[in-house]
Amino acid sequence: MHLPQPRRTPASPPGRRLMRSLLAGLAVAAAMTAGAIATAATAAPSEPLGPEVIRTDQPPTGYSVTFRYQPPQGVESVHIYGDWFYSHPESVTCNDCGDGRHPSEWRLGDIAATPWRILPMERGDDGVWSITVPLPAGSFRYAFTHDCTNVLATGCTLHDDPANPWKIQPQYAGAPGAVRSTIYVPESKKFPTYDTDYQAPPRPNKAGTLETRRYPSPLSTNPVGVHDIVVYLPHDYDPDRATPYPTLYLSHGGGDHSTAWTMQGVAHHILENAIQDGAAQPMVIVSTDFNGLPGGNLGYVNELRNNVIPFVEQNYNVSTRAEDRAFGGFSAGGSRAYTLMYDHTALFGYHAAWSAGGPQASQVQIDRMKGVAGGIMIGTGLQDRLGNIAENSQRNAAALKAAGVDVDEYNVPGVHTWHVWRPLLNHYLRELVFRATATELGIDTEPAGGSGNVRLTAVATIDPVTTSVTAPSGTVDFYAGDQYLGSAPVRDGAARFHQTVDGALLDEPVIAHYRGDELFNESRSTPAEAH
The missing domain is CATH 2.60.40.10 (Immunoglobulins)
Structure with a gap:
């Protein structure tokens, strides 16, 4: 945001200042003679x-x-x-x-x-x-x-x-x-109020680019035949980067527009701060507009699938893989998020529904959500009484978790306002979106003497679910059942573990647990049997 500053005029040479003064005096005299007196x-x-x-x-x-x-x-x-x-x-x-x-x-x-x-x-x-x-x-x-x-x-x-x-x-x-x-x-150190540094505008040399785009839309009734999005390209966006960028699609709520998530939600500031903190990778943000689209939630889904996503993927250096797309929406946009999450799950690798109660999921929908490659987030303001949203959101999150769906539930104090949706987005960016990993484990054993010991070689490969220019780092812990065997660092996307162990331990399957790092979340391998 630009704050107006006092205008400073460079000093003029003495002769020029004198001439300017004389001319000004003549102008004032003429104005007074004509009766033109300036008013407040x-x-x-x-x-x-x-x-x-x-x-x-x-x-x-x-x-x-x-x-x-x-x-x-x-x-x-x-x-x-x-x-x-x-x-x-x-x-x-x-x-x-x-x-x-x-x-x-x-x-x-x-x-x-x-x-x-x-x-x-x-x-x-x-x-x-x-x-x-x-x-x-x-x-x-x-x-x-x-x-x-x-x-x-x-x-x-x-x-x-x-x-x-x-x-x-x-x-x-x-x-x-x-x-x-x-x-x-900003927050005062002397009088702390709220930790909102993540919303601060970045320095101009660290800011990305906001663009308003109009794309062809046979579904749109206002404007007819075309529709609008706002696109944010992160700082140092490279249209020729060999690795395409992931894309976050956002929906506003009722009474808002495609400008909402950047104007009111400062989504671009939240993203840049997360990137600079090493908590999120650069991504493109697309803020959509559901006004003027017939068909309610399903009409919006069709607009995304048939018009918005193809336009973005044709005009920007972004991935075309579903695993590299995320969606988030609040209020009426949260209702659309549930439709995507329940019935069109495979369109996105990550889903987030905020300040929306959500309908009860069927078993078919639950099974779809269990297969989400990235993650699911549900959140609300804890005092949101609009249609009992807070109560319904928490009840729905609990039901999905009880049914075996991996849900990241994150709620904050607040009502139905942007003071809730900004921290929910911040959590989504820093804790879930494009951070998922998959750990695969391969093991081998060979005898190590006659005492029943064996030489265990375990290799855990850590793969990001999202296409990324950065490889996971950190540490992998290895277990035989519940018995901790040891740890190994991740180098070049894999952790290699060699150790002589009591062969009896390997009666239990071996599991690799990747702890995660600042940019990637933890994951576990499926159990591997020793041979």
Whole structure:
């Protein structure tokens, strides 16, 4: 996000400054003679417009943001509308319930809650309206209202901040999502609030590229015949790299658009931070749009299979293997994620459904999910009362795990907001997506003297499920049944173990357990019988 900075003009030579001064004096005299007297409403702002993040080292959060905005002439009142009201988790007993406290009343343990409310701004002598809001760490959306009298901004037009607009705007008229200005606030060491460093914008020389693309879509009714996606290419994306990139496809929820996951969800920032931390490999992100697609969930699945995925794989250096694709969606997008996960499982190697209850799975669907090559994640905000989402999500995750499906369940405090979906995505990137491995074990034995000992040679090969330019590293532990035999380091994708053991131990099958490393998750081999 770009924050406006004061404009600095290079110093002029003395002679030029004198001439400029004389001309300015003549201009002022002429204007006064004509009766053109500047008013506060048209005067140049004394301070830069837009948001300014200020480190205060004062309670409750150690940071504040000053917003400066200049509306058109004739506006009598201006309010700011932002997602920064807070509640104690136990006070959230229904959707849009809770304390709803102003950010100046933030308390440790609070969750960001709904609904948003407008806050009044003050007009300065220069015609600029301003407000200073103390904020905890995180990413926030905001907009301005003109002459709005409804505390929830119901019926009021929302205006983006012209000094801080989002870089990617919808390509068609009537696209949902009216709040398209964002701000990031770091965490104060003196007043810790939330660990949201993973959302911080990367340095410009470490940032990737956002693109808005329009592709042919016979299914689309709005716009007719074409549809939109937003594509993020990671830092140092190489269109000619020999190893193609994996792709993460994301779906927004109701009332959003293809810009949502990068504008509001800062998915590209979350990815770049994970890459720089060595916790995720570079990948392409595709943020889809389910508006204007008939057929509900199945229509969206058909759009992915027939139009979106082919377009992406033809226009970017990405893999065409299902194992190298991941999907994630929240709310209405989470419902679409369940349809993919249950009935079109093989289209993706990794699946994630967030803030969606999910229907009960049949045995056929359970069997499909047991065969997922990568992994499945289910998560929600623990206080999400919208249609009992929190309760239903946890119940569905428990049922799938009880049925033998390997589910990574990850829930966080919060309601139905981006303050929940950002950490869920962060977990998906750092703990599951494109991190799966498969361990294969080969063993051989030979006699080692007459004491019943044998010489065991075990070779464990560690293969990434996803195509990767990086090979797994770390350590493999070897077991005979439950008896630990020893460990060996992974070199060039394999761990080689040689040891003389009591032959009686090998009456039990040998298993290799790869521990995982910063980029790849653990895996176990199937039991191997000694010969």
